[in-house]
Amino acid sequence: MNFELTDPQRQWRDEVRAFLRDNVTPELERERHIEGKLRFGPEARAFRKKVGDKGWWGLTWPREYGGLGKGAIEMHIMAREFDYAKVIPADTTYLSIAPMIMRYGTEENKRDFIPGITRGEVFAALGYSEPDAGTDLASLRTRAVLDGDQWVINGSKIWTSNAHGASHVWLCVRTDPDAPKRQGISVIMAPMNAKGIEVQPLICWSDYRTNQVFFTDVRVPRRNLIGEVNKGWGYITSALTHERSAVTTGGDLRREIDDLIEVCRSGLVGGVRLIDRLSVRQRLAELDADVEVMRLYGFRGASLIEAGEDPTATLTAQKIYNSELRQKIADFGTQILGMYGQLNWRDRDAPGRGDIERLYRYAPEVRFAGGTNEVLRDIIAQRGYGMPSYGRSARS
Numbered sequence: 361m362n363f364e365l366t367d368p369q370r371q372w373r374d375e376v377r378a379f380l381r382d383n384v385t386p387e388l389e390r391e392r393h394i395e396g397k398l399r400f401g402p403e404a405r406a407f408r409k410k411v412g413d414k415g416w417w418g419l420t421w422p423r424e425y426g427g428l429g430k431g432a433i434e435m436h437i438m439a440r441e442f443d444y445a446k447v448i449p450a451d452t453t454y455l456s457i458a459p460m461i462m463r464y465g466t467e468e469n470k471r472d473f474i475p476g477i478t479r480g481e482v483f484a485a486l487g488y489s490e491p492d493a494g495t496d497l498a499s500l501r502t503r504a505v506l507d508g509d510q511w512v513i514n515g516s517k518i519w520t521s522n523a524h525g526a527s528h529v530w531l532c533v534r535t536d537p538d539a540p541k542r543q544g545i546s547v548i549m550a551p552m553n554a555k556g557i558e559v560q561p562l563i564c565w566s567d568y569r570t571n572q573v574f575f576t577d578v579r580v581p582r583r584n585l586i587g588e589v590n591k592g593w594g595y596i597t598s599a600l601t602h603e604r605s606a607v608t609t610g611g612d613l614r615r616e617i618d619d620l621i622e623v624c625r626s627g628l629v630g631g632v633r634l635i636d637r638l639s640v641r642q643r644l645a646e647l648d649a650d651v652e653v654m655r656l657y658g659f660r661g662a663s664l665i666e667a668g669e670d671p672t673a674t675l676t677a678q679k680i681y682n683s684e685l686r687q688k689i690a691d692f693g694t695q696i697l698g699m700y701g702q703l704n705w706r707d708r709d710a711p712g713r714g715d716i717e718r719l720y721r722y723a724p725e726v727r728f729a730g731g732t733n734e735v736l737r738d739i740i741a742q743r744g745y746g747m748p749s750y751g752r753s754a755r756s
């Protein structure tokens with residue numbers, strides 16, 4: 361077993377780092393603190409386009425679809441470096457939706473959406489959760505009915521992150537109400553500017569904006585249905601597995617711990633050098649090792665995808681590990697920084713630009729988003745270890 365990157369992979373990582381060095385401007389860094397601009401502010405959009413101009417959002421697609429034909433490990437390296445730079449979070453459009461379109465989409469779907477995703481112009485919110493379904497995703501009730509050459513959509517989605525800036529929503533709808541519940545579901549790429557879509561903000565404790573979205577007689581071209589009608593459940597569950605790798609590259613945790621060590625080394629926290637305390641040094645060393653385990657987890661998941669093996673159990677375990685580690689780093693950082701840990705990025709005395717304060721408020725979300733850790737543990741038991749289900753009908 362080789363734990364090192366190959367020479368070409370190292371060169372690729374260095375190329376991504378050089379690009380980030382040249383293009384992560386102070387303006388872009390400032391924008392990431394302002395909620396709502398993290399992904400959709402003018403600097404973030406310009407950055408997304410620059411990445412698109414290089415074809416990197418389509419890194420792993422075949423060249424005939426505008427891609428660069430690289431592998432899942434190269435994709436993971438790029439997403440990790442982006443996460444480390446903290447400017448553009450690894451996102452589900454290129455890491456989760458696009459692979460599903462490539463695998464299950466019709467030729468028309470691929471031609472309609474893949475080039476736009478590659479250029480960074482198509483960016484989709486995920487329309488899975490519903491107010492009365494939650495974990496039991498297959499209970500979704502948003503309906504799509506075919507009327508001539510158009511789908512007519514009615515219903516509501518909740519926790520639809522990014523819906524306020526996305527070009528599309530990757531929307532799960534019920535297309536056959538009489539079929540068993542997992543067999544009557546389809547996926548439609550609905551343009552967010554379609555008439556009848558209303559987006560209402562839901563602001564989390566961390567200031568993170570998610571949304572509730574209402575669909576009233578929304579008309580979408582028939583060709584926007586992904587793959588085959590009523591086959592959506594398989595696409596969604598597969599996309600969810602990939603989503604877990606998207607939200608958990610571990611690059612951001614490496615940055616958090618590097619920054620926290622730096623803060624502890626400096627004398628900025630009430631004039632005290634925290635690193636001089638043995639207990640702080642020991643705990644930092646433990647967390648540093650945990651973050652290294654996360655790195656190995658990330659590359660293991662990417663290796664399984666590259667080898668065409670089922671990554672479900674590994675990526676799911678990775679998501680749990682990542683979200684619980686994030687919470688540990690946030691708790692520890694806030695604890696050792698004392699009152700300084702409560703200063704946010706607007707305060708010039710905030711240690712480490714107030715990132716720990718933000719992390720503390722943000723950490724709980726990742727335990728729910730993409731599936732709650734309680735439910736994911738059950739998925740690992742079933743899919744990873746072949747243990748029997750106890751009758752739960754949740755998203756798998």
Ligand SMILES: Cc1cc2nc3c(=O)[nH]c(=O)nc-3n(C[C@H](O)[C@H](O)[C@H](O)COP(=O)(O)OP(=O)(O)OC[C@H]3O[C@@H](n4cnc5c(N)ncnc54)[C@H](O)[C@@H]3O)c2cc1C
Pocket residue numbers: 485486487488489493494495496518519520521522564568570725726728729730731732733734735752754
């Ligand atoms: C910040 C954030 C962003 C999100 N972004 C999106 C998004 O972009 N798109 C989208 O579609 N969704 C999104 N979600 C929704 C997320 O996927 C759901 O919150 C999650 O699936 C849980 O559903 P729920 O909130 O309805 O909780 P519930 O399903 O009501 O669960 C409540 C509690 O019960 C537990 N529970 C439920 N069922 C079981 C069971 N069978 N066994 C054991 N315990 C169980 C859960 O673990 C949880 O602790 C987001 C959520 C958050 C917090």
